[in-house]
Amino acid sequence: MRARRSGASAAILVPLLVLVLALALWRALTGGAAQPEQRSATGGAAEALAGLPVREAAPSAGYQRTRFGSSWVDVDDNGCRTRDDVLLRDLDDVRLAQDGCTVLSGTLQDPYSGEEIAFRRGEDTSAEVQIDHVVALAAAWRTGAQAFTEDERVRFANDPLELLAVDGSLNGAKGDDDASQWLPPEGECEYVARQVAVKSAWGLWVTPAEHGAMAGVLAGCPGQELPAS
Known part of the structure; x- marks a missing residue:
């Protein structure tokens, strides 16, 4: 036997x-050995979007910028304001003031236009580079942030994942719009993936129109992974 x-x-x-x-x-x-890795990367942002709740926007009543605290609070206790932390992270060739925090100049490779912007701190020049709340604070208010505590809203408004240094004029054009209303001229895959990451991290929902716009963008972005802070 x-x-x-x-x-x-x-x-x-x-x-x-x-x-x-x-x-x-x-x-x-x-090249078939690379396919499982490619599938995993492709699924990152799209799978996270599929996991977000979809519901209509809550009323905007009660929204004020001050509900998210004063601008650029030092929430990580490193002695620097959040705006300077983000400028230091996102700009190249940064020159700091003697305080070790204030960004005096640098070069931004703008994620929204693809252009290079020379930043110089000053009354007439600082606004050329602004810090965008990737999920606009008013849009966050309409999709769940109303239920945050005051401390949670302050931390949300200063979360590095939620913030990007960008072209000031494009940030102004975006305003409080969500992805169904505004997308950057360049880098929309990375932009939407970051919005999805923020909403996932903070338990926010997406509106039906927002979900449709995000899904449409990500469908054309193979390999789009969720960003880290």
Whole structure:
């Protein structure tokens, strides 16, 4: 009986071994070995979007910017205001003031226009680079932030994941719009993925129109992963 079982096992194992070797050779020749990684990356933002609740926007009644605290609070206790933290993170060739915090100048590779912007701190020049709340605060208010505590809203408004240094004029054009109302001229894949990441992290929902716009963008963005702060 042992002889018959060994023979049967060999009869099964040999074709399996041939199949495994053939599959390995096919993947090496066609790049098939990379496909599982590509599928995983592609699913990042789209899968996170699929997990967000979809419901109509809440009324805007009661929204005020001050509900999210004063601008650029030092929530991480590093001694620097959030605006300067983001400028230091997002700009190249940064020059700091003697306080070690205030960003005096730098170069921004603008994620919304693809243009290079020379930043120089000053009354007439600082606004050329602004810090965008990727999920606009009023839009966040309409999709769940009303239920935040005061402390949560302050932390939300100063969360590095929620903030990007961008072209000031484009930030002004965006205003309080969501993705169904405004998308940047460049980098819309990264923009929508970051919005999804923020909403996922903070338990916000998306409106039906917003969901449709986001899904439409991400459908054309293979490999779009969720960003980190």
